[in-house]
Amino acid sequence: MQLFVVQLLSGLASAASLFLVASGLSLIFGVTRIVNFAHGAFFMLGAYLTFTLTDRFGGPLGFWGGMALAAVLVGLLGGLFEILLLRRIYRAPELFQLLATFGATLIVQDLVLLIWGPEDLLAPRAPGLSGAIDVLGKRVPSYDIFLILLGPLVLALLWLILHRTRWGMLVRAATQDRDMVAALGVNQKWLFTGVFALGTFLAGLGGALQAPREAVDHTMDLRVIVEIFVVVVIGGLGSIEGAFVAAILVSLLNAFGILILPKISLVLVFLLMAVVLVVRPRGLFGRREGAARMSGGAIMSVWKPLDRDGRIVASAVVVAAALAPLALGPYGLAVATEIAIFVLFAASLHLLVSVGGLPSFGHAAFLGLGSYGAALAVKMLGLPMAPALVAGPLLAALGAAVIGWFAVRLSGVYAAMLTLAFAQILWSIAFQWAPVTGGDNGLLGIWPASWAASAAHLYWLTLALVILAIGALRMIIFSPFGYALRAARDSDLRSEAIGVNRRDVQWRAFVIAGAGAGLAGALFAFLKGSVFPDTMGVSTSIDGLVMVLLGGVETVSGPIVGASVYKLLSIWLVSHTDYSKLVLGLVIIGLVLLFPKGIVGSFPLLHPRRVAPREKAAA
């Protein structure tokens, strides 16, 4: 009973900070329709600034003042971020907005390292609340009690702002119908900036309040972002009350999960989210989203299979790639093999994102399943390399069949969040199920068979399989199935009216894409000789999206070019600078702002046939 109460109070205290951050994200989404990936970064900045400011000023006034100042500074930064970046991409597809905010996250991560260094920092205890009080004979930090009381207080304040002020009324109106609010003469620009500043202020405050509770470190942004995504999705995007209820649910589940089911504690939260989404596809308190903004995401160019020139270029690339071992040493070949693997990874994601219009934020799950499938086939079943290369894609396709079944039943952002959640579930399983997966230590000793052991042989094998797989993907894109997939993306109404079963088609696309990524993962396991949970991490999923975007979302060959360039760039950056994330973040943001069509899309020379119909029409 004592333990129960202590866990309950500790869970509720965590919920307060989580609620603050999540309500900010929900508020921002409700009005701007942007899922702010950088929200975790603002949270982290709040914590770091609190550390510095409370340290600088000292004393009770300095402590509480420093905390408030940190949150205000974060809010101002958020406003600036909105003015400089987001204003330019409100009409861009969701994918671009998420990538831009993710780019900002990368930049902040390196800036934090640069300014505060890699060590964990401990902010001072709250003056006057550093003690503990007795609850049923157990000592509970009084700061926790303060947080538990603060949560509902903030909820009440937010409610008052939203329901009792003119500004709040505008915010609520914009949440329901932005275009109508604009038509009524409200200056949307400043409304959006204001909402974004308030949202990021809440994130900063959440970080500030967390600082005296636990160590401040430079990975807390990604940890919290996944958690608050789960919270807002469970609560319903755009709902403050939902964020409150969901924050408590999630925190309590975390607090008690560790006690009751320690082996799967990490999975519980994501399971809760999956269940909620299946039962209530818009979250507990979510309503139908307001009038959709004008979509800038429709892909309007007509795709054509390669013509003669295109085939010559493609053959030349294949021949050049096949001859690479003549010019490259073992290190160069390892890099080339890795590039080939990620080309396949990106191409399989492209089938979902570009062809199917299904924003997946968990594609790394299939890469990871492929890796673990192959590794476990070797380790547990004692299979040789060839069948292991089959087992990987099979396991990934199976995973994709399950994840896809859920994802095609949800729309837009919720589907993306669900794929993210499933990827995190798999990551948690790989992380926690140590007897089978090796946990954090991974599985080691997954070496290629003797016939593929040399760097050149493994490279050739990888290249051959990747070329086959990409050929198959291209064939599928131009097959009747590929057209049905695009039909379902272009117009749900029309495709249903001509007999296309959208869910079925999209589900099959998930399975195919999963198998493709799984093959990439299996090859990756043999290239590295090992498998780690991080293969399935969020950042791998995002990497894939950046590759597709970099190459050009609206093109067929984009992912091949995008993955090659991105992988080369990131490998080069890691070996030449300590701040690769900073550069990468800037590259991503620059890309979204300046080259939204990507490399292939921006240079029509690379795909001469695509402009042909227009010329003919003009002639």
Next chain:
Amino acid sequence: MSALLEAHDLAKAYGGVHAVRGVSLDVSPSEIVALIGPNGAGKSTCFNMLNGQIRPDAGTVRLDGRDITGWLPREVWRLGVGRTFQVAATFASMSVIENVQMALLSHAGRASRLWGLATRADRDRAEALLALVGMARQAERPSAELAYGDLKRLELAMALANNPRLLLMDEPTAGMSPRDRVELMALTAEIAREKNLGVLFTEHDMDVVFRHADRILVLSRGQLIAEGRPDEVRTNPEVQAIYLGEGLTYHSGVGS
């Protein structure tokens, strides 16, 4: 009774609003029937219940005597019902002919095939359908850059791809220029007579309605208030009071 489409006592309510109350209607083969009524009369709701877009609260829909109430749109389509929408719905990323080919592929049950070029499938039939609606010369254009009137023609070609016996057209001429309206409806009527199609359409343009409909159904506040040949409906005092009296119509310039 030899009706192609028979709806009996259809009803649908949204919250407390009864959008459609006990509507019964039928369409015979090669008959062109217009469903008219003021805004908010329940035309679109009625329409969407016929092909499964909306599930009715009560009532039945029969096609050739077979109960299809609550069937999905794609299942209804398989039975030979073509559909066009108030706001033209086509596949923006495809060329004009690819749009038609997609419909043909689906009709042939080949839409889930993973091999073979979709652009080579059924080209002849796709071209013939485009020629039928007067779009042959635009076959290779990206559909996203078509003028709205042409988009409606393309939609008609797609709706004809499954050799339908019944065409359901929700405001087929909405958003078109007056000349395009007359042309498209004349074309539809011609195709319908030639192929022995039943056609049910909703329309605001009385010019189009009185010129092409064999029979007119008048809907007001979710209920059918009149039904008959154009001249009967035109002189029906109830219709004049409830419908024409609201000033929501153009002056009917038949013969002009």
